[in-house]
Every structure is written in structure tokens, then in C-alpha cells.
Amino acid sequence: MHPQTLRILALAAALLATVLFFSTQIDGYLSERMFTRISTSAAVILPIAVGQAIVVITRNIDLSIGSTMGVVAYLTGDYLSGHPELHPVLVLCLAMGIGAGIGAINGILVAWGRVPSIIVTLGTLALLRSFLVEYSDARTITTASLPQWLVDLPQANAFSIFGIDVRVTVVLALASAVVMGLCLSRLRAARRFFAVGSNPDAAVMAGINLPMVTLLAFVLSGALAGLSGFLFLAKFGNITVVAGMGFELKSVAAVVVGGVSILGGSGSMVGVVIGTVLVDTIDNSLTRWELVSEFWRDALLGFLIMAAVTVDTFMSRQLSRLSRKES
Amino acid sequence: MSLAIEPGEIHAIVGENGAGKSTLIKIMTGVHQPDRGEIRVGGVAVTLRGTQDAQGAGIAAIYQEPMVFPDLDVAENIFISNRAESAVMNWRRLYAEADLLVAKLGVKLDVRRAASGLTLAEQQTVEIARALSLNVKVLIMDEPTASLSAHEVARLLDIARALRAQGVSVIYISHRLDEIFQIADRVTVIRDGSHISTKPIAEVTPEGLVHDMVGRAIDSFAVKTEASPHGAPVLQMQGLGRAGVFRGINATVHAGEVLCFAGLVGARRTDVALALFGIAPATEGEIKIDGAPVTIRTPAEAMAHQIAYVSEDRRKMGLAMTLPIFANISLASLGKLMGLFGLINAKAETAMAETYRKQLAIKSADTRVEVGKLSGGNQQKVMLAKWLETKPRILIFDEPTRGIDVGAKAEVHNIIRTLAGQGVAVIVISSDLPEVLALADRVLVMREGTQAGLLPIEEASQERVIGLAAGHDMKGAA
Amino acid sequence: EAVKATPGQAVNMVLLPKFLGILPFDQADRGAQEAAKELGSTGTYQYIGPTPENSAAGQIEMLTTATTQKQNVVMLSNNAGDQIAAVAEAAQAAGTKVVTWDSPIPSGKGESLFVAQVDFGSIGTVMADMVMSMTGGAGEFAVLSASPDAANQNAWIEAMKKVLAEDAKYKDLKLVDVVYGNDQSEESYNKALGLVDKYPDLKVIMAPTTVGIVAAAKAMQDEGLCEKVKVSGLGLPAEMVSYTMNGCAPEFALWSFVDLGYLTTYTSYLLATGAIKGEVGETFTAGRMGDFTIEADPGREGAKRVLMGPFTVYNKDNVEAASK
Amino acid sequence: MKLKSWEGMLAFLFLLTLVANAMLAPEFLTLQNQINLFQLSIEKIIIALVMALVIINAEIDLSVSSVLGLAACVFGYLVHIGVAAPLAILAALAVGPVAGLINAVLIARVGIPSLVVTLAMLIGFRGVARILVKDQSMGDFPQWVTDLGQKGFLGPIPLSLWLFVIFAVGLGVLLHRTGFGRQVVVIGTNAEVARFSGLDVARVKTTLFLMASSMAALGGVLYAARLGSVRGDAGVGFELDIITMVLLGGVSIFGGKGSMAGVILSILIILNLRNGMALTNITGHIQTGVIGILLIVSVLGPNLWERLRRG
């Protein structure tokens, strides 16, 4: 079996184990309600995790992704309060467009400025936040100023199966992961992300337009952060300058737990989805676990993430050794 | 520098290490931009701002240092830059075509496996397949055979000829003069970045070529040096093996003896060396040093037994490319240079590096130059210096003359012989059969992870070694 | 007799909020500017603050800088807890007065005075009363606070716990949990839902923080739980109006941050000009807001406060007007 | 060669900041301000010195600020429950090696990338600090502890500043003059080459993570002494500032390249710039933005210049 497939299996096993464990600890854990809780909460993070994954695959990192998301949520909300009649599709385009624009700035600095991505995005992480404080003038975007369809969006059901409600936001987030996943495995142009991350020198020698590919990765990551920003706006309605703070680390956590190599070149969207859900499930379940007081939660979350990664490392190593022996 | 390549010709370029061959290639493929002058393809002047431009103009290259994508599988590696492919991947077709190409090269390679962990030779195969997959007018091969063994070399030369027949111009760079004479139509010599001569192959002799390359006559060219008298057994391998990799290696290396490992690509010779050096320790059998059994689990333990391993992959395992020469030379013997509180004696370090720069004629202004800026051959010498400084008693050379010019090659051979003469037990892993025959006191032939034969040099002929390595020998015997 | 300010003196003042970029602090800035203008201070007035992610360290840094600049007074909404005490003491020693507002220095060290928006003890009572009215007198409720490090929130929660324990009329109210949303919408939202799932009989979520209360109200609204679980606490009318009108958060409280900034500036001006010494019992006039007396802070031993009060309880009768 | 010009540029930038500050802010050149300028960021800057070695080694330690917080809280907690301060200091310092060892084992032995390990531990160690102090603030340290953190030690210079000077020199020598430093650089350049040269890669990495955590724990004790009180959020977010200092110092995030002189210059620039902006009443988010721009421009500028020069 392919090592990547083994990775996914190991991860899925870890997720299953987590869910089983908590179902013995929390009453009514395996319920439709809990599905809605975790799915809608993970939906906000998933697009930025997907975007982060693309960037990480190209051997870069986007630390500005949380700030981007905050800026998008704020600017979109701000614009909507003046133009409530804007068509929903256009709103989505606007959000993703703003995100893509910010991503393009990052991308240009990384690709043509030849500034390492961690430096660029560490800089824009701060800059975007500064911009937002300056621009917002301490105004809060409130649900009252948003069009009703947006406020209602988080409760809108896309469909239900076996009594389980799948929300529109969840479908949107999953769609972004599926589309990107398909692109990454099927589109020749998208395969270049892997090539560039795997060996940048070789990519140049092979005639791949390295700056262009890097730029594209950042633009995608920005656009996906825009999607997250849109979902954030819809879900929380109240947007202040701190919106999205700390999401950069959340996205990196989801991506690395999801088995994307932090050194670039490998990773899959299925992994990212499982990684995101896993981290979010742990986080959400800990808040509901009677045995754990509020002050134990962070420690457990950190050590459980670590445990998940360690188990995943050992398991995929063991499995790939086994499969090598077979062949 | 002016150079005209005819359609359907195989044009060899030769020159010393650092003469500028690779640099010339990089200009032709748009990696570097020329300061002046122009490039014309089919009479039309082209500006190559990047490798895409070069590919568009029908120029492709196989570089000296293989360039693979470790995380992608072999098939994708081959087709990565192929513009003719559709926008949507058709994995099934991709694998089928890759299989075909690899088969054409006569190599056994699973095209679905990831490229990480491929041996250098396998990586080279991938590069060649990649270039072949492109529809090119000019194919440049920069030392494609440096890490190939006779069997694959023959294949490659066939392919080059086939391409020539299709009207493709092939530019062929190699330090192996025998190949040049087998295949080239014309040969160009460059020295110190300037064009020296271009002649039809029929008008040159090996001696003349070498003279042109180095600017003087070389007398020690490919001459078998005298065998040194053997001393006591230093290193013994008894039933040595590593689960799933290689097994049953039985050989003894004596002080002053040169034992050569021959075999086809992927015969697992390197893995034997890695086991001896503690990188991937042996799991079966026994290693004895001076008659006493030892366990070697780490390179440090190997070095404590005065074993040195000069690796075949300079870039990955040999040299820290962005560090200066002196830091690379002192790397394996830092302990010697450290004084109070572990401070490095900088003066002693520079002196040590200078000694080797002079002794091995490393071409650079001083030893503060970044190793990555040296030409391939000079890098090889730096790596050698690093290990010589550890004063080894058992020295393992893995492809020691890979990518080294004739002059330097003779020097390396001399060094190996001199070391043996000083009582060092030497193991040489080489895919260059003439080299094996020139250096060895005994030849150990490997095939698919097993020991196919151990021949004293008197019994080792080209045919015999190839036969053992490829497995024909047994048929012959049966 | 109430001391009156002599306008036109040179007092260099710094208003230092927890961090910049959110509404309450900007309102305080507005009030402070209004007061500074009225007082005709010929000194400088600065409104500077750290970034949210660097709040505690930033405040310590800014207070130190203000000391170096020999500012006459720094008006601090403390977000660093006692960690800022040493620096505040150094400021006092160097002649820079430290007047806290909104959130005091818990130990009172290094602080001249605390301009309290309301009596912390009475916030406890008000929070308990709001729970009382929403639960109908009995049932489970939980607190969704800002961060575990927020001194004012912690003090309020303590005060409420005390009231619950001491007054028999609250005996049927049960505080089941205190959780923290770190003043982030997303975390507060998830924590609110977590509470609902963990305590099926939960009737009220009490969020004494403007971010927390909106997030909790939105969460209940989104899950259609507004009938079952009510949200209350401290919130800005402008942000809460829709939830109050639709019944998700029928009642919440707040004071005027504009007034708080105004009063703090008056107090600071008087203190810096030496018109008042900052001793218990001194009375002064703070412009349009009238007379105030310095008193011992009942919640913090040895500390002194000026009590602004009162606060407004908002419900669907008055919230719309206040949100304009 | 590139490195030399980098440090030159930083030195120039540093002088520029000095001159601008001296001209714009009359308080700038006072001794107290100069001491404050270091003192306010002292924990960050001593950790940055070690972080430079970690990054040159092509690793990263995101957990330092949480280790700092944990050590500070261990100290605060122990004093709070009545343990003698010297013992409490020892226990807090011991947090360093313990945390470092956990990181090191997972990174150097199990082989999980350091970014992943220390990201998880950033959450984990902070969580342990929370378990200890909960929502409390722990202070009332003995006078000598706070004096050590706040008052002059040998003249007007506080202990922590002396420590910074000692560490700057010591770690500079360690990095540039010793065999260990050379191993750090080589491993950072190419760990495989180091392994094939007989270096004990795992041991060097282990040592570095132990050093980083130990320095962070020391920072935690200094933090507690400086502020006289600790809370669960002690040092939150310091890691980004620390990394900014190191990267602006010209240390390559890909490892193998960097000098202590550059890092020290970068520390000086950032501290002075922040101080100058604060003295001229520039508010928090603008300060942060300026540092952000500086970080990008300091790398972008030379790159563009190089490009222009080569045409």
C-alpha cells in the first residue's frame, strides 16, 4: 500500500479511537446534535486548514492566515452593512477575493521578493492586524447590520440523512476540501505544488515556473482564508478586531496532525479533513467532559495532539515497514 | 565560446573539472543567463530566460547532479515537465508510458514507488527517461554515466545513437574517454572556460585529447599501478547481511590491499558499505577487525575503529555545500582541533585545510570558498580530504572517481594506491570497470544483494566480472 | 465640601486601555477627551494601548515608558493583574500617578485610586438577580467569563458567589461551572454550546463580558435554544439589541464607558494638580457628573476607590433607545 | 560574504535608530531608559540568543514562551504554598530540562518535526501552568527576589542585564568558536552529511532543546522576579517576538546560516525601535506594524538591491 494511504488509515483510526473514548465518557455523545456541533465548528477551520496545507505542501507556511480571515470577515461585514442587497454568491466572491488579494501580496513577496514565507507572513500577520485596528476605528460589525440570509445561513440545512443534519456551511467547507483534493490529485497544474515542495531546485530545472506556483499557492490559501472569513462572519455575526486571532496556529495544528509533511512535498486533503476534525473533536469533547475541569483542558489538548502525532508517526512507520516486507 | 551542433550528431564536450562544461550547459538550458553572445536553435536566435524557454526551444538536459522529486512517484517524476500531457492527469496512462520508457532503458524500476530512497543510478535513470519523454531537438547529457555501471552505460549509448538516428542532436559530456570514442561524432575541448578545439572523433587520439584538456601531457593515464604487498587481515566480513537488503558477504581485506566491489546498479554494494560504517547496521553475520569481533551500530563507532566511508552522493551525504572548504575538511576530525572548553583551534584548522588544498590540488583561491561553488571534481577532492584527515586504517570509497576528470582520476588512483602502500585496507565500490581492474587486488562481484564471486585480480577480466554481475556466468557454468 | 478643579493647568495624561480596537475603550476615550477639553488642560492627552495579543506585556511596557516620559498621570484599565504592580509602584515613586479604571490592580499596590464603574459587590448581586428573574428563582446556571486572568471579571464572579452563598433567597440557584472564552467569538461560542451539552438542565448562561455575551446569545439563537437557555451578563446595547428583542438575552447590564472615561479624567486631573490628595473621605466635583467621594474599596484591602455607578439594566423596553 | 553585508546593514540600521531616537525623544539617552529598554524584554532577548542556535540547527522551538510561563507559575505556586524561595527557584529552573527533554526525545529520537512537537507543547505546557495557578495571581515573593529582578546588581545594572551580556558573549563563542557550534551549523546545513561524518546528530539536537527550555525556565524566574507576581498567561505570545528577533538577525529559517552578532544587533534594533516609538507616543498596533514591515523589508531590500545590481 502507498505510504500516504497508510497515513490516512492511521489517522482515521486515531479519530475513531477518540470518538469511541469520548462516547464512553460523555452522555449522549454519539448523537445528531453532537455531529452538528462538531461539524459546524470544524467547518470554520477547514478551509484555512486546506489553504494552509497547500502552502505547506509547497514548502512554505502561511502564518498570516488568521489575520487574513479576520480582515476578510470584517471588511465583508463592513461592506454588507452598506450594501445589504448584494447577492449571496457575490458576497462569497467578495470575501474570497479580498482573501486572494491578501494572499497575492504574500505570494509576490515570497515568490519574486525571495523572502522566506515565514518571514513574510510573520510580518503580514502583524501588519494586517494593525491595519484592521486602524481601519475599524473600534467599530464592531453586528448581526443587526448584516442581511438576514447571512445571519440564518449557519442554521440552514443542506440535507439530512438518518436524522443527521448537514448544514450548508459544512457543505461549503467540505466542498472546498473536496475540490482542492480533486485538483491536487488530478490536475497537472496542481501537481506542481508537490513538485515545488519536494525539490525546488529540481522544479526550476524541470521548467516549472516556481514563482508562479508559489504565488498560486498563496492566492489559494488567501482565498480559502476568505471562505473561512465568510463562514466566521456568518456564524458569529459580531466581528471585532480580534476575529481570527490564533487561527494560524490552529490551521498548522490541523495540517500537521493531518499528515501533511511540514517539510513540503507530501500531504492529502483527506488527511487534512481528518486532522481538522480530530483536533476539533478533541477540543470540543474536552469542554464537555465532566472529569476534566476547565483548567485541565489546554494541557490535555496539547498532550493529546502530541499523542496523536506520535501514534501516527509510529503506526505509519510500522505499517510501511510491514508493507515493504510483503512486497 | 562558439560551438555549432549539427542535427543528428553526437557531440562530446570534454574538459577538466571546473573547465566550465556544466556552466555552459546551464546557459544553454536557460538556468543561467549569458553575459554576452547568443544562442541559435535551427538558425533562429533565442533568448532563454528560464528553463521553460529552453524546453520551448526544444532543448532538454540531464544534469550532472540528478534532480528528482523525492515525494513524487517515479512515473510522475518522469512526466513532470512534459507539456504534451493533458491538463487532467490520466494516472493509468501515465504509469503505462512510464513503464515503457523505463523498460526501454533496460532498468527494473517500479514506476509507482516514490522517488525518495532511489539510488543515484536509479535517479539518473529517471532523469534520462524524463528527457526522452520530451520531444527534443537538442538533448544535453552532463555526465549521465558517472554513476552507471557497464551494463546501463551500454544501454544509454544505444539510446543516444537511436536519438541521433531520429535527427536529434546530442551533446554528451563525460570524463570517461572510452565512451567518447565509442559514441561521439565530434568532440570539443574546453579549458578554463574557453573553447580550445572541435574535431571529428576520427582525428583525435586519447593522448591528444587529454593534452588539449589539461594543456600538458599526462603520463600516469590509466596505467595500472603496482600492487603493494599485503599485510595482516584487517577487516573480515563473515556471512554479513542485513535483513531484506543483502546477505552472505564473506571477504577479508588485508592491510595494504585494495578490494573492489563490482556489480550492476542496485546490486546493494553501497548497503554493504553502509553496514560497515554503521549507518544501516548489519543484522546478520559478523564483522571482525584485527581478528576480534566488533559491533558497529553508528558511524561514530565505525570511526572509533578507524573506518572511513567516502560516500557516493556528495550533495546528500558528503559535503555541507554552503560551508567553506576548511569546515568540510575538518568535519570528521573536529575532536582533534578542539582545545579547552571545546574551542576550535582556527589556525590549526586552516593549516590542515591548506595542506590538503595543496596536496590534492583543489582548485580554489583559498579554503574559505564555499564548497558548493567548486566544480564536481574539486568537491570530490574536498570530501576525500575530510576522510584522509581521520587517518583511517580501513577506507571505503564509494564511486570515488564519479564525475572526476582524467587528470584528477589519476590523482585519486594514486592516492588510493599510496594509501594502500601505507598499509591501509581499502575497499573501492566502483561502477567503472576499467577502474576496478586498474585498482583492485581482488574483486568482489555482487548481484542482487548477494556475493556472486570473489576473484583475485589475475582471474578478473572484463567479461568475467560482467558475467558474474549479470548472472550469465552461472548459465555458462551450467 | 467638594473640591472643584481649577481649569487650565498643565497635566500630561495617558489613557491606557486593555487594548485598542474595541468599542468600550473607545467610548472611554471619548469621555476622557470631553473632560480634558472641559478642564482646559494645557498638558498633553494620549490615548495609547497595546495590541490584543500583547496586552499584559504591552501595558507594562507602556506604563514604564510613561514613567520615563514623566507623564503626570496614567489612567489604566489593568489587564496584567498584579504583574503590573511593581511597575506601577516605580511610576508612583518617580512622580507619575496611576489611576485605574474599569479594571483595578488586584492588590492595590502602586495604584493611587480606582475609579470603579460600579460597586463590585453589587455587580454580584445584580448578576444573581438577573439569573433569579430569568430562571424564575430556581435552577442551574453557568458563567462564561473572559479569561481566567481578567481581574475585574474574577472579582465580579467572586462577589456573585458570595452573594449566592450568603443570601437565602438564592438558595435554589446552582452555579454549575465557570468557563472561559478568552474574549474570542469563536471560543466563547463553542464554550457556550459546550455548557448546554454538559448540563442538560442549564437555564442561564451568565457572561460578564461583552464578547462572551454576544457569542453565547448567538449560539443559543443558532441552536434554537433561546426558549430553554437564556443568556445574560454585561453587554453593549448596540451589540445586544437583536438578542434582547428576540428573547435570547432578555436582560443584561452595563454602565456608560463614556462617563467612566470622563470621571476618570476628572479624578486624575484633580489628583495630579494636587487639588485632592487621594485620601479617603475627600470629596470632589467631576463636571457634569456631580460630586464624588473617595472611599475605601470594600473588595480590596487598603485600596481606595471612587465609585461611579449606577449601571443600567437593559431589557426590551430600553435597549433600542440605548443602542442608537 | 553576504552575511558580512547583512551585519553591516543591521549595524547601520541600529545607528540610524539610535540617532533618530536621541533626536526625537529627549528621555531616550537617560540611563534609566536604557536599562528599562532591556529590562522590559529581558526574558525574550535571552531566549532569542538560544533560539538563534536552534534555528541555525534547522529546528524551531515554539514552546519556549509556555515553558517560561510554566516555570514562572511553578515558582509562584511553590512560594504561594509556602515553599522557601530558593527551593522554589530551583524547582522552577528544573522545569527547563524536564520540558526540554520531552521536546528533545520526541524530536531527536522519535523523529517528529520540531515545529509539530513544540506547537503541541506550546499548548500543553501552558495548560500545565494553568492547572497550577488556575485563575489566580500569585505574588508576595520575598523582598530579595523582587529586588534581584528589579533593582541594580553591581551598580545600576540589574542582574538580568548582566546575564544577557554573559549569555550573548558565551553563546557567541559557543556558536562561532567551538566544536559544538560547528556541529550545530553543519547539522543545520545538512543533517545527513553530519550523520555520515560521524556526528551525533540526536545528541546535538537534544542539547539544543535542553538549552532552549532551560533558558526559557530561567526567563520564567526572571519574569516572576521582575514583575513580583505571576499569572497563567505569563509570557503568552513571546515566541513570535523571539523568532522575529532571530530572523531579522539574518539567521536563515532553513538552518545553517546566521551569526550571533547579527542576532544581537537585531535585538538592539527592535528594542530601540520599540522604545523610540513608545517615547514618541506611537501606539501599540502601529509599533507592531512597523516591526512587521521592518522584518519583511530587511530581507526584501537586499534581495531587490542584489537583483537591480545584477540588472
Ligand SMILES: Nc1ncnc2c1ncn2[C@@H]1O[C@H](COP(=O)(O)OP(=O)(O)OP(=O)(O)O)[C@@H](O)[C@H]1O
Ligand atoms: N555558483 C557559482 N558561483 C561561482 N562560481 C561557480 C559557481 N558554480 C560554478 N562555479 C565555478 O565555475 C567554474 C566552472 O564550473 P563547472 O561546474 O561548469 O565545471 P565543469 O566543467 O562542469 O566541471 P566538472 O567536470 O567537475 O563537473 C568552476 O571554476 C567553478 O568553481
Ligand SMILES: Nc1ncnc2c1ncn2[C@@H]1O[C@H](COP(=O)(O)OP(=O)(O)OP(=O)(O)O)[C@@H](O)[C@H]1O
Ligand atoms: N541516507 C541513507 N541512509 C541509509 N541508507 C541509504 C541512504 N541513502 C541510500 N541508502 C541506501 O543505499 C542504497 C544504494 O545503494 P545500493 O547498495 O542499493 O546499490 P549499489 O550497488 O551501491 O548501486 P550503485 O552504487 O551502483 O548505485 C539504497 O538502496 C538505500 O537503501
Ligand SMILES: [Mg+2]
Ligand atoms: Mg560539471
Ligand SMILES: [Mg+2]
Ligand atoms: Mg552505490
